[in-house]
Amino acid sequence: MSQGTILAVDDEPDILIALEDLFEDEYRVLTTTKPAEALAILAATPEIAVILSDQRMPGMTGDAMLAEARKIHDAQAILLTGYADMSAVVAALNQGGITGYATKPWDAALLRNTVRQAYERHALGRELATERALLRGLLDNAEDAISFKDAEGRFVRLNARKAAGLGQSVAACLGRTEDFLTGDGAVLAADAAAVARGEPADTLVAQGAIGAERWRHVTRVPIRDGAGAITHLATIERDVTEQKSLEARLRQSDKMQALGTLAGGIAHDFNNLLTAILGSLELVGPKIADQPRVQRLVTNATQAAQRGATLTRRLLSFSRSRDLRPRAVDVNGLIEGMHDLLGGSLGGLVSVETRLAPEAPAACVDPDQLELAILNLCINARDAMPEGGTIRVATHVLRIDDDPDLVPGDYMSVEIADSGTGIAPEILARVCEPFFTTKSVGQGTGLGLAMVFGLAQQSAGRLRIASAPGTGTRVEIVLPRADAASPAEAARAPAARPAARSARILVVDDDAEVRHVTASFLSSFGYTESEAADGASALSLLEREGFDLVVADLAMPGMTGVELAEIVRARWATMPVLIVTGHAEAIPIPADLPVLRKPFESVDLAAEVSRLLDRAA
Template sequence: MSIRTRLLLIVLSVWLPAAAAFGLLARSTYLRGADAARQQVQQLAERLNAAVERELERREVMARTLSVSQALADGRYAAFHAEATAAVQQTDSWALVNTLNRQLLNTRVPFSAEGVPRINQRPLLQTGAEVRFVLRGPMSQQPVVGVFVADTVSPPRHNVGVAFNAVVLQQLVEALPYPEGSVASVMDQQQRVAARNREPGRWVGVQATGELGRRAAAREHGFAQTVTLDGVASLSYLSPPNRHGWTTVIALPMRTLTQAANRLTLQALSASAVLLLVGLGLALLAARRISRPMFQLRDAALQLGADQVPPALATGVSEADAVAAALRRAGQHAQQAQQELQARVAAAVEEARQAQAKLLESQKHEAIGRLTGGLAHDFNNLLQTITTAVQLALRVVPEGPHRRALQAAVGASAKAAGLVRQMLAFGRAATLAPRPVAVNDWLLQSEELIKKTLQGRVGLSAHIAPGLPAVMVDPTQLDLALLNLIFNARDAMPDGGTVTIAGREAQADELAGLPPGRYVRLSVADTGHGMDAATMAQAVEPYFTTKPVGAGSGLGLAQVQAFARHSGGLLRLRSEAGQGTEVTLLLPVADAAAPAPLQAGSVPALPGDAARRPLRVLMVEDDALAASVVVPALQAAGHQVQLCENADQAQAVLQGEASFDLLFTDVVMPGRLNGIDLAQWVRQHRPQLPTVLATGFTQQAPDADLVVLHKPYAIDQLLATLASAAAAATAPR
């Protein structure tokens, strides 16, 4: 079958649905137009009804305002006439007052004490409001609308009304744009026409009849086929009655809708005939021009199938040229997609590798954290045993080689405890207790210690900006971090140099990678030998050190970095070989409203008698080695000690009749309760019994008002803390 035949068939196959589509389009257009006309009519009717209701409401408000006049209630009608005249002076309305059989006053005429007899006598309104429409007003001889309300006297003696000419409603009717040939009317509650856009002089005052009158009387609303007063068959919309029972109606003549349908049908037939003729002519013309471009498109498609980019074609047939251009773009996109796919695969492989590396690093830190937490608890108990035993021995060993050896053991225990704290900080096992810390105060308090640490061969320079805001950190961890940095700076300058401590508020361009907020920039810089790139890459890795064996643990910078991250900040390192090193901490500024909490374990100083007072101590310690040295130490100080192996056993003892001056308990122990749980139970059931906690490591933070000793603690520190806690419990409040 030739292209010409196919095109003719295509034209016919397209024309038949198109002709049907024109018919459907004509019908759809007619229905949409009819629906649009209905919607327009409905909207106009409801809009007109709302405008009429506003006019009536405005007069009702005026009438109710006048009805509460004290002059009216007192019967001072001349005074009320003056008030009402002033109230309606700038309006298109007038006020009047009716009794049962007389009209007492009307602001359109001067006040007369006699009034005038009412033309249409009606019972007085008792409540609510009533709208009345009269075709001939007694004064104007024109259609008038009045809104009446009862006065506030019980029972009412007057009806106060505000009236206006119906021409106001006529103006509302004439102000709206109605469809051609339509009729709009306003009807009162008795279905009488009060205003009409066509021939108002003829139809105002006439009562609606037929289907429209029946529907209005039944208070129905919506569309219906009716006949207007002047005999025109119409599609009419009757609005819902407003609050006063008035309605509006807009009638659209049926002939208007019929004429639109006929016009659309004729247009559809004409368009389908023209389409057929044009289609046949174009089909014959196109058949002559399509054959050659089709072959060219076939060749282009074959090239695309061979993963080649087809050339651009200029056949003279825009559709063929567009297809050829699309084939060329498809070939180009296919090549680009292949290249992009290769790049994305490579990027995905690299991203997966980096994610795996981060996961392994995270798992390593988590494992180290768990390991260090468990080790810290047991190791601090061992250190507590060693420290207490050595301190007990120091009390009886005289000066000499043996005493110096014991003192060295005490120093080694303190160094081991510091190493444990570093491990906990790096492994995230330590519980931070952040509070506002002023860097200026820290430097003043630590200056003497820092100078002794620098051993005189290294100079110290400090540049702290005046008014530097406090940082929100754990003060103990801040001490440890800054001292670690100072130690590292000192060790990097074996031939002497200068350590510079600087502090200022960080600038916005220095806060990349941090949440929004204010930060303080603290830096420790030295003039030492610096680090090369390889050393810099490993500087913050745990257990990496460039110091000789035994001179460093390799946890210093790792601990400082962990402290900065856990505090909500960052550590940044800058160093060059031969140019020294600068370590910068970016730490968050403390909230100005945040109170500085008391340090856990802080107790008031005691007089000598209170410190020596023997105490009855209930001690809870699950580690037998620690208990074996701490109990004798307390007993040697004159205290009576009852030892429990766990908190459950201590709870049972406290529920008995035994009396104690103080509870001294470890935190982490086996059983149903730990030390913190026991302290909370004591606070509730034995509130007069003071509690002191001791811990080598715990992830559960105790309450801020509890006294906490961190293992390993000194005997003197233990005795002073117990005495202070007992004295504070018995002190008058």
């Protein structure tokens, strides 16, 4: 036995000496002849495990002293007394003031055994108190909801977090089952299954409206008694909503990255096709000047191909991450130009009604991103009206002076409203979170409203959403006013082709149709052109013949256009290189390398070639 501490109290010093001789081999023995001094020793010595006290002492009897000691100390108390004091012993036992007694003269072996049992009870009591304190500290301070249930599922212990989750106090939960408090029989079934298996079990539980669920990870641990029988069940519940949200965001981010890669590949190939189609249609135009019916067919094909180019640009705009490029935009004109896009995207159950402010000023915004934002909002409105309805798209001119988030001044607003199902308040508070969606798997990315919110913020504007269940939804994008639409947004009249000048141009492209169209354009301008299918062939021609300019595709097998440009600049320093590409984000392009994006019109190619030749000259 490890050495413990006992306190002996007796008004006769000889008795104390005898007690010290009896116990000093097993315990550290403290002694005093005065009851008041004994209480002071107890207050200063928390490690005392057992008190041995005489009953008859001057000033204070033993049972009275031990009753006072009980108030300040947890030591076990043993009363030493004669037979004449048995009534005091009985009273002290009944009142819980002592845990045992011994008569004088004592039997040494019996007294040693009594003290040893008292010491062991004290040690066990302190261990239990420590366990209780640890458990109480765990229950009171854990961020998890923790409970202990008996074999019938009734709460025997739980923390305040668990009780709060049930909408009750801790006291109201004790002795009751969880299904009684919540009406959810699934909990009792899950508890019973864990007890039946006899092993810890983990489950994931979702509560709340779809799209605004709170996720809990529940661990159930069966607890066995000394005989191995399961008598209790511990449950530990952790809120993993944020973790689930992060996992969903990561999955969506991976999907978006894959979509961006796919979109880039599609855009490259599709833009090559469109370049060949549009270029061929433009080249054939002068040859059918006297055939109006054929001209009409060519015009229809050209317009269809141009719409394809617009769709490809929108696909890239959606899938890639880039900085906004705000400029003055005719918002009314942009919305009117989306008529075909909205009609093809929304289906036949809904119609779009526009109410555009007359003589509305331009707004300062990235036009591609604004177009995408309006499309996303209209798709959301359509999804909110499964039985069909009308989507209202309106513009307004505003003067804002009292908004703390906006600089006082003139603004343009774009408003998209529907009469659909509306949005519950708990979901409305989260709709602008990235990757948050209430749509089924595969039907939404959770990025639409987040993108619209980001567009409004980065454009020095604001986004407001008003909705309630059953009343529809109204979304307002407020954008700062600009003075006038930029020339890029105005309808561009065909520019006159530059006069032919003497120049030899090498066209490098692995797509034969695109290469032929580009070369045909250059030939029609009066330039002398040659063709190469790849970078190696181009270098071979450059070494044998003299050229004034190289027009090279960006993405080619074996050698990219950028790599070819680096070699050309190193070996023929004065020769300019023009990169043409259907997906500029596929390969990093140096800032000082001129780029022409596919599909391009002949006027675009002519202007860029003329500019580069002039600069080289």
